[in-house]
Amino acid sequence: MTSSTPIPAAIDARGVVKSFGSVHAVRGVDLTVRPGEIVAFLGPNGAGKTTTIDMILGLTNPDAGSIEVFGHTARGAVARGLVSAVLQSGGLLKDLTVRETVELTASLFAEKRPVDEALERAGIRNLARRKVGLCSGGEQQRLRFAMALVSDPALLILDEPTTGMDVEARRSFWSAIRADAARGRTVMFATHYLDEADEYADRIVLMRGGQIVADGSTTEIKNLVSGRVVQATLPDADLTALAALPGVDSVEANGERVSVRTRDSDALARHLLSTTTARDLEITAQNLESVFLTLTAEPSASGLALNGSLR
Known part of the structure; x- marks a missing residue:
């Protein structure tokens, strides 16, 4: 043997x-x-x-x-x-x-x-x-x-x-x-x-x-970070109001283009299309950059447990 x-x-x-x-x-x-x-x-x-x-x-x-x-x-x-x-x-x-x-x-x-x-x-x-x-x-x-x-x-x-x-x-x-x-x-x-x-x-x-x-x-x-990213063209966006919507984790704006990380992309999309002048709306999965920013944020900011290890 x-x-x-x-x-x-x-x-x-x-x-x-x-x-x-x-x-x-x-x-x-x-x-x-x-x-x-x-x-x-x-x-x-x-x-x-x-x-x-x-x-x-x-x-x-x-x-x-x-x-x-x-x-x-x-x-x-x-x-x-x-x-x-x-x-x-x-x-x-x-x-x-x-x-x-x-x-x-x-x-x-x-x-x-x-x-x-x-x-x-x-x-x-x-x-x-x-x-x-x-x-x-x-x-x-x-x-x-x-x-x-x-x-x-x-x-x-x-x-x-x-x-x-x-x-x-x-x-x-x-x-x-x-x-x-x-x-x-x-x-x-x-x-x-x-x-x-x-x-x-x-x-x-x-x-x-x-x-x-x-x-x-x-x-x-x-997959460690749930939710999706909703992007839309929204002139004069009220970022504070968007950030206060249920399921929204963060809001960023670049000119007229708004990017929102949310745990309920369907509800956010309905809100944008029915109550605002948003156009050119896109919904995408989280990319590595957004996951990186979430997982490396301070615990008080991210709301995540420290150990997110998969192994």
Whole structure:
């Protein structure tokens, strides 16, 4: 009778706590990421995302709890080349060329990808001879991606990876990420571009106030918030009166266009069409942005329980 060794989780964080003086950055985070997943790690500024990522990368240690990466300590996994990161800034010498920068990174690892392959995967092989200081912000982000790929990591962590990229560059970048994930690489990324999370993530983990408040697929996350969004053109709208209607959660106006989040879209639509001059009325399901805003609002504002986790 044979027994197989179970594959360890890419990330296994249990009861992780981290404070900086009186600031409680991370408050008891439990998070398991399976090998091969693409996970979007979302939350407003100050939610604890960056601190959590720093601990997964071994840049800082938790005050309590534990983090394992592929069965190793965070620093042990990084030392073995199992983890690489694409961060927002830093780590680049402006007088080196793009190729020299990736070659320097490659020299740190016993096992590595060919430099040309990493440059090609990052879409910057044509920039190999350019000085880093002459590269745009988006090109420098792609360079960081090439630097992360050269060790052929099992886990790739991306912190705002497409900052400074135009729409075409962002699309090309994510195409490369998807191709890598298809080969079995685990990807965890933090972004303020919610459309990226919606389109590219297998799973979304949402933090607020140092805790995970939601965890599931994009569809599951959207289903955590009930109701729909009703939009209409309504000149001189009485926003206060609209906000006071039964079932209405919030009202926003952009010029003559009004957007109302409501738990009873049918009743609101009847009201708008029968008692106001509203026209061009549209009813849509909650999108990821509206769900994000609701789930990351202060509890007193959102009226939601803190733990909205699906897992």
